[in-house]
Amino acid sequence: MSSSAFVFDRLAYVDRLREAGVDEKEARAHAEALDVALRDGVAAKSxxxxLETKIKSDMDRLESKIETSAANLKVEILRWMVVTQLAVGGLLFAALRFTR
Structure with a gap:
């Protein structure tokens, strides 16, 4: 992620650590590590x-796939209903014909 407008005052941080009794080398190492963590861990608006644009695009694509799948399922259900009705009609016709 890009760095953002967030500013970390490393010198002030080192000074505070020094005032707390941390030696200079350790204080600078802590300041450097914290600066890197803050820069890498904060997302910029861009x-x-x-990411928002990509998510919207993915959602639109998935919505289109869902609509296509729903339409295909409706066609499949209709086909099975017609086939079932024809089969039942054929069985009824055959049953009536053989019972006479």
């Missing part, structure tokens, strides 16, 4: 906008 990152969020790009």
């Amino acid at each position: 990152d969020i906008d790009r």
Whole structure:
């Protein structure tokens, strides 16, 4: 993710650690690690906008697939209903014909 407008004052952080008794080398290492973590862990608006666009595109594609699947299922159900009705009609016709 890109860096954002968030600003981390490494020098002030090092100074606070030094005041708390942390030696200079450790304080600088902590400041560097925290700076990297904050920069890499914060999403920029452009990152969020790009992800939002991708999610909307994926949702539109999935909605289209669902609509196509629903239409195909309706056709399949209708086909089975017609075949079943024809089979039942044929059986009734045969039963009536043989009972006479």
